[in-house]
Amino acid sequence: MVIEHEAGDLTCTVEAATPLVELQQHLAASGQMLALDPPDDGSLTVGKVFDRALFGPRAHRYGRPRDLVLGVRARLPGGQVVHGGGKVVKNVAGYDLPKLFTGAHGRLGELLELTLRLHPLPAATCTLVTDPGDAAAFEPLAPACVDYAWPQDRLLVRFESVAAAELAAAAGAVAGGELVEHDDELWAAQRALQGGLELHRCDPAGAAAEAERLRGLGASRITGRWARGWLFADVPAPRREPTALERRVIERFAA
Numbered sequence: 001m002v003i004e005h006e007a008g009d010l011t012c013t014v015e016a017a018t019p020l021v022e023l024q025q026h027l028a029a030s031g032q033m034l035a036l037d038p039p040d041d042g043s044l045t046v047g048k049v050f051d052r053a054l055f056g057p058r059a060h061r062y063g064r065p066r067d068l069v070l071g072v073r074a075r076l077p078g079g080q081v082v083h084g085g086g087k088v089v090k091n092v093a094g095y096d097l098p099k100l101f102t103g104a105h106g107r108l109g110e111l112l113e114l115t116l117r118l119h120p121l122p123a124a125t126c127t128l129v130t131d132p133g134d135a136a137a138f139e140p141l142a143p144a145c146v147d148y149a150w151p152q153d154r155l156l157v158r159f160e161s162v163a164a165a166e167l168a169a170a171a172g173a174v175a176g177g178e179l180v181e182h183d184d185e186l187w188a189a190q191r192a193l194q195g196g197l198e199l200h201r202c203d204p205a206g207a208a209a210e211a212e213r214l215r216g217l218g219a220s221r222i223t224g225r226w227a228r229g230w231l232f233a234d235v236p237a238p239r240r241e242p243t244a245l246e247r248r249v250i251e252r253f254a255a
Contacts, residue, residue, distance in 0.1 A: 002026050003113065010118040011070060016047025016111040028121055035062035035119045037187075039195035047111040053103030056191050057145035057158070060225045062119060069098040071115035076108070085115060122160035127183040130155050132208060134177075135227050141166065147190055148211065148231065150222035156190060158183065193223045197232035204229040 002023065005012040007030045014023055020034075021042055027033050036049060037056035048054070055064045062068070071085030074097075084097025098115075101108055127145075128138065132155045135146055145158035180186055202210035207226050214222055214233040224231035 005030070007032060010120075011115060012118060013071070013113060013115045014046050015113055016045060016050075018046050020044045020046055020049055027118060031121050032118045033121045034068065034116055036065060036068065037191060039191045046114060046116075050102050050114055051104065051106055051111055056194065057147045057156075057187060057225070059230070060146050060228055061142070061144045066099045066102040068117045069102055069114055070117055072098045072101050072111060073113040074101055074108070075110045075112055081112070082109075125158055125160050125183055127159070127180045127186055128157045128177055129180060129186075130157065130177040132211075132226065139227070145187070146225065146227040148207070148222065148224055148226040149190060149193060150211065150215070151220065155226060156186065158187065190223065193221060194232050197221060197223065197234055198237035199224075200231045200233055200237050202229045202231065207231065 001015045001018055003013040003015060005026070010032065012023075012027065012034075019042065020036075020040055021044075023046055024033060034046075035058045036054070037058050038044065038049060038054035039056065044054070050065045050069055053065050069085070071083070073081065073083050075081050082097070084101070101111060122144070125144070132148060132153065135155055135157070138146070138157045141159060143157045144160045145156065147156045147158075148154075149156060200210060200214065204227055207229055210229070210231055211222055214231065214235060217233075217235045219233040219235050222231060222233045
């Protein structure tokens, strides 16, 4: 359930158990969106998205869940309910509990409510399908998504509310580039491709080398945010150990 929606401030407060699709439908009525689009068969809740730090193609421009959470209300393992953050974009008071809880996989406690930063819903979108080596050429046009797809070995560059003439000129500059003006199905397939894959992080400048390494390990599916170094593949990702700060917080809450 949406508890509060301040459309003028581009923020909302929502119960963690709210389905993501239900929140997006509510926000779309006001011409707004939560700029997170992870693979979703309709079962994802807002709490699960932030607890697991799930994200999709729009992370290229808008960032990951930790970049869009402003405040949280959560229940600690001992039953205590805590609040962190606030209801405005510029909020610097106290510890940044919202970001700490984001991606914690329930180790710090159960998310109950979240206050989130919103963005305007784009009036139109277009996608250029091109060669992976051409990614840098389109950064000056501020694309919303720059995604890689294997085994197709292609790059999908999505623009929001950019004049079709500019896109056509960009497409003409790339040999073999294809402009797709009605691209919702294309991106639905791209999000579905990400489903069930492991996240591999690398230096953005080394995305091509990382994709080659993953193919060498036997990956049959690779996708992800090419220009950010966030690639997903069907080979296991190295296990990440908790940071020193995370260990201290976990030990404190477990005491």
